[in-house]
Amino acid sequence: MKFQEISDKLTQFINRYNYLAEDQPANVLFLLKCIVLKYLVDNQRLDFEVHQKDIKKNFTLDYILGLWQGKPLQVSFWEQEQIDPQPIGNEVWDWVSDLTTAAPSLAGENPRLIGSLYEASLLINHKKNHGIFYTPENIATYMASNVLGTYEVGDKLEKIRVLDPACGSGSLLSAIYDTIILKNGELSPCERQTQHRQLLETGLLGVDRDSIACLVTRLILTLKGKQYVKPLGIFCGDILTEELINPQSVDVVIGNPPYVGHKEIQTDYMKLLKNRYGEVYRDKGDLSYCFIYRGWELLKPGGQLIHITSRYFVEAFYGKPLRVFIRKAFAIQEVIDFNGLRVIEGVGVDPAIIKLVKKTQIDEGQTIQVKRFFIKSHKPESYPKLIQSLNQNNWQGDLYESFELLQAQLSDDSWRLYSPVMQGIIEKIEKKTPFTLDNVVQSFQGIITGNDKAFIFEQTDPTLCAFDPALLKSWIKNKDVRAYQITSPQKKILYTNRIGAIDLYPEVVAHLEKHREKLKNRRECKNGKLAWYKLQWGRDPDHFEGRKIIFPYKATQNRFAIDENKCYFSADVYGMILKPRLYHQVTEEFLVMLLNSRLYNYYFKSYGKKLGDKLYEYYPNTLLRLGIPDIKEDTIKVFKDTYDKIVDLKKNGSALESGKILAEIDRWFYDYFELSQAEIAVIETNR
Known part of the structure; x- marks a missing residue:
């Protein structure tokens, strides 16, 4: 109040x-x-x-x-x-x-209140415009107590140097200060002032590009003492490009680095970072990757790094260089995976906390403590309870699972943070899958028009009557694709990429003329690679014209269906075409039934990239790593008949009957992969 x-x-x-x-x-x-x-x-x-x-x-x-x-x-x-x-x-x-x-x-x-007032009242527009979001106090307190837990009162703690490389309004440094004072216990006023001075003058370091945020950090730290002391370690600048801190000079790096994707970074700055941090930061990597590398440079041997950051690097295709680097440069001590719970209010990124120790040699027996929250419907007001549970020795088993795994088990392609039960299920699947999906299909993305208003129409739009029917194709989007079903298309696309001489289609020119200026300003048109009247990324039309499996790019669960109606689709949908069957009997029907099964829904989600608490990204680089079993030809024929029954029942709205058949399919796959009843129960409850 x-x-x-x-x-x-x-x-x-x-x-x-x-x-x-x-x-x-x-x-x-x-x-x-x-x-x-x-x-x-x-x-x-x-x-x-x-x-x-x-x-x-x-x-x-x-x-x-x-x-x-x-x-x-x-x-x-x-x-x-x-x-x-x-x-x-x-x-x-x-x-x-x-x-x-x-x-x-x-x-x-606590002077930390000043930071909270600054963030809540004075920075509203500034935060939104610059992607700045600061660490909640409860998370900052947890991170500080976690990383300082191994330090005992005495000389080592008194001389500790802690750096926040993107300090913002000082919440993490404030929490470090408070944790050190608490660990020191009762001190005389003179001893307390000595500790205060040491922390502000040599112990606490912070850097931020926002000068006012640096001022707030200085003020918070200064006001923690009874007597005035100026903080000497808070610098306004860019830790990634400026030499503000000596290499190998700090004991702890604690941070909440900016969540900035490649699209939001200026070209010149991105080139500078790729040149400086090329080992971890490439292509579509996140800015936070550079902060982990920079932290490693600044840490003393044996120093600790703890970040709350986007969890995307755990699975993301473009996170592989960072995963390779972390695995060889650090002993990974702990990963807290919030599993899509966005515990920092207003941040559209899924966070995780990672704790690392700088090492030149990683022990084969190095274990990682993993805490992963269960996927549930948590309201923001319950998030403090979730954070508090991390501090409790008797953690509440209904909130998260806790387990250990060997660092040596991590794959550079994707960190599969599996609990023992999940590990057992995945091992059974991959033991009986000699192929990957990438071996049997070719994938392709849907179309980007560059201007939907110019090319996409409702089926009932009278404008369509003027066009050559050969140029009009059925058009679907993400929401139209369901498991086994594609809803009847309600739109058409004017597919102009096969037009050679546009002058032969005056009715098309007349329509597109209204959008000509915007169409000409598309990047590919400006650089001369694309005629002004064509779709920006029209893809290969032959892919759309044939039989194909399609699926949404983002979904809460596996949704695969066969399209036999020559539908074209937008970029939020992907397609798959079977490769020549040289060494397997896989068909589209079998793949759809396998991929839509409960088992493969669980399998994909075990390593798929999460987007929020329930949403997943079905990017081909991830999806195509799924193992595919080698099924006999007579079994494939049975699956074809079963597939036809499901499609027919779904068309007729017979949910009960189709549900029975789907349950039988699930049972077939459970039996094929020899899953136990306990393993089946885990899959059924984690759908």
């Missing part, structure tokens, strides 16, 4: 005195000074009544902090603050006085 009242006051000020909003940094800096002043006054480190007239005239951080110190600062606290502050009008000063004296008191509050 206290936090909300102060946050509301700050928001009201921004809305009321919007002339300050024209200069965002000045606006934020002014309000930060107000919060710092209030914190010092409420905690009896500064007498507001005595100094308020002078503060109004000299409303700078240096002056306010100098009053706390008892003498003017010899070295400026924040180098970027104006030396000559703008005068404060009486109306604004009255608001400052009211905030300082009348608002809920901050006495005894």
